[in-house]
Amino acid sequence: MTMKRRQFVKLTTTASAAGLLPIQLNASFKFLNNNFNCDFSNRKIVLIDLQGGNDGLNTIIPLSVYSDYVNMRPNIHIPSSLALPLNNIDSSLLGTNQDIALHPALSGIHNLFNQDQLRIIQSVGYPSANKSHFASIDIYSTGNDGNNWNNGQDNGWIGRFMENHYSDLIPSSFPLGIQIGSRNTSLGFHGENEHGLAMNLSGQDSENFYSVLSGLSGEYPLSFPDSHYGNELQYIVDTDAFSNTYAQAISNSFNNGNNFSGANYPDSDLSNQLKTVARLIRGGIQTKVYLVRIGGFDTHNDQVQGEGDILGTHYNLLNELSTSIEAFMTDINSDSIGDDIVGITISEFGRKVQENGSFGTDHGEVAPVFVFGKPVKSGISGVNVDLSEASDDNNYQIETVQFDYRQAIATLMQDFLAADDQDINNTFLENTTNASFVESKVENLLKSSYVVPESCLNQNLGLNESSKNNWIVFPNPFKDFINIKSVAGNYEEKIAYQITNQFGQIIFKGKLNLDNFQTKLNLTSLNTGVYILTIKSTKQNQSYKLIKVAT
Numbered sequence: 272m273t274m275k276r277r278q279f280v281k282l283t284t285t286a287s288a289a290g291l292l293p294i295q296l297n298a299s300f301k302f303l304n305n306n307f308n309c310d311f312s313n314r315k316i317v318l319i320d321l322q323g324g325n326d327g328l329n330t331i332i333p334l335s336v337y338s339d340y341v342n343m344r345p346n347i348h349i350p351s352s353l354a355l356p357l358n359n360i361d362s363s364l365l366g367t368n369q370d371i372a373l374h375p376a377l378s379g380i381h382n383l384f385n386q387d388q389l390r391i392i393q394s395v396g397y398p399s400a401n402k403s404h405f406a407s408i409d410i411y412s413t414g415n416d417g418n419n420w421n422n423g424q425d426n427g428w429i430g431r432f433m434e435n436h437y438s439d440l441i442p443s444s445f446p447l448g449i450q451i452g453s454r455n456t457s458l459g460f461h462g463e464n465e466h467g468l469a470m471n472l473s474g475q476d477s478e479n480f481y482s483v484l485s486g487l488s489g490e491y492p493l494s495f496p497d498s499h500y501g502n503e504l505q506y507i508v509d510t511d512a513f514s515n516t517y518a519q520a521i522s523n524s525f526n527n528g529n530n531f532s533g534a535n536y537p538d539s540d541l542s543n544q545l546k547t548v549a550r551l552i553r554g555g556i557q558t559k560v561y562l563v564r565i566g567g568f569d570t571h572n573d574q575v576q577g578e579g580d581i582l583g584t585h586y587n588l589l590n591e592l593s594t595s596i597e598a599f600m601t602d603i604n605s606d607s608i609g610d611d612i613v614g615i616t617i618s619e620f621g622r623k624v625q626e627n628g629s630f631g632t633d634h635g636e637v638a639p640v641f642v643f644g645k646p647v648k649s650g651i652s653g654v655n656v657d658l659s660e661a662s663d664d665n666n667y668q669i670e671t672v673q674f675d676y677r678q679a680i681a682t683l684m685q686d687f688l689a690a691d692d693q694d695i696n697n698t699f700l701e702n703t704t705n706a707s708f709v710e711s712k713v714e715n716l717l718k719s720s721y722v723v724p725e726s727c728l729n730q731n732l733g734l735n736e737s738s739k740n741n742w743i744v745f746p747n748p749f750k751d752f753i754n755i756k757s758v759a760g761n762y763e764e765k766i767a768y769q770i771t772n773q774f775g776q777i778i779f780k781g782k783l784n785l786d787n788f789q790t791k792l793n794l795t796s797l798n799t800g801v802y803i804l805t806i807k808s809t810k811q812n813q814s815y816k817l818i819k820v821a822t
Contacts, residue, residue, distance in 0.1 A: 528554025
């Protein structure tokens with residue numbers, strides 16, 4: 272199926288100015304890596320947001336305390352005879368406090384456990400739980416602990432992680448973050464310095480998810496006032512140029528990609544989102560973080576249809592989740608891209624232990640998390656909840672957090688994406704209650720063959736641009752010309768330059784003839800794409816990534 276560009280992506284003017292991530296991580300920069308064995312640049316994370324607060328206790332049935340579970344939920348419990356026990360896959364679980372069964376709608380996820388591609392993390396939450404949907408979603412998005420709203424209140428952990436860990440990979444020809452399934456860009460993608468670090472693909476129709484590209488009208492200005500207004504104007508123009516470039520890159524990836532015919536995706540909203548993610552990845556896009564969404568988990572009523580019935584809203588939601596993930600895994604594991612992808616479910620909170628009077632459950636605190644993918648090692652982290660903890664005194668809540676949600680994320684950041692300790696602490700802000708998540712990672716989350724060696728942490732990011740401030744290179748992205756200006760303003764020595772393409776081949780080289788400490792290079796002949804400009808002096812070489820956009 273061929274997709275026209277305008278059918279594929281559309282951003283409002285506001286979104287194109289503030290909703291894109293100017294970062295690239297792909298094979299283009301592998302030639303810059305001094306240690307090929309430390310190149311983990313193809314790895315990606317897929318986040319599945321179970322919006323509304325998933326009922327973990329009916330998702331993961333605690334067989335070791337099953338009678339207490341039934342007493343708390345006489346009308347909505349899952350009969351053990353219908354549940355999918357894991358002890359028939361791992362007999363060591365039988366009779367222990369890790370003996371669990373899955374909701375009968377989760378047969379696909381049960382199969383993944385059997386295939387050694389699923390880990391279940393018990394009782395995930397954060398220290399000071401907030402049972403408001405909006406507040407808890409913001410806490411999860413910002414990487415907060417719920418104790419202090421000044422901790423990252425206007426930026427998110429995904430954005431901060433990308434700004435820190437991938438800071439050397441700006442700019443790029445496609446976004447590092449892509450969100451599908453919601454018209455509102457997640458706060459999680461907002462960086463500390465650059466807000467709105469994701470492309471939001473929304474507006475599902477019968478063939479795709481995308482609404483239309485709408486940028487600034489008229490021609491771009493060619494010069495900008497030396498003022499705050501001028502800086503803001505140039506930012507908007509440059510970001511809009513990115514949106515056009517991203518639209519083309521995403522469209523090309525979609526058209527170049529495909530889905531494995533044997534995946535058998537069901538006809539559902541989440542399935543279509545994951546199907547799109549798989550097709551984009553197979554088409555060559557190197558976006559690092561994907562966020563997809565399935566709503567409806569706020570099951571205050573009709574979680575089941577009636578007394579003793581397993582069918583109802585929660586069954587339908589879990590069935591959509593399970594069948595969509597299983598199809599996605601079948602798709603990506605049909606070739607090698609499955610080696611580079613790990614998925615994880617998130618939900619703003621869990622539900623109370625005690626059922627309510629409407630065949631449902633009310634807002635709780637902790638909930639289990641699924642981590643899935645070929646690199647994942649099947650197993651259970653944590654133990655079954657202590658149901659005696661839920662009493663009338665605490666409104667029937669389970670309050671013990673066995674795993675902070677940031678522990679699971681930090682584990683993937685380091686062991687799968689090669690982030691070092693400092694990047695992780697910067698991501699989760701050192702002024703939170705406990706930022707040492709690298710010291711309490713989730714053990715055995717990944718198969719050992721997929722774990723990043725300690726010697727490789729933060730070694731795969733490409734160019735070393737630790738001292739960029741000697742030169743200003745603008746505009747970037749550019750159409751025909753770039754300006755190069757000395758910040759120091761005192762270069763009397765001979766300055767040379769070279770421009771290489773994404774494969775390291777030299778396209779141009781020569782001397783920079785500075786006039787009043789600046790010069791202009793005519794690069795009209797370059798094709799659209801990503802290039803590296805290296806400025807050479809007798810003291811040092813400095814490199815800058817450039818992006819050429821269509822004239």
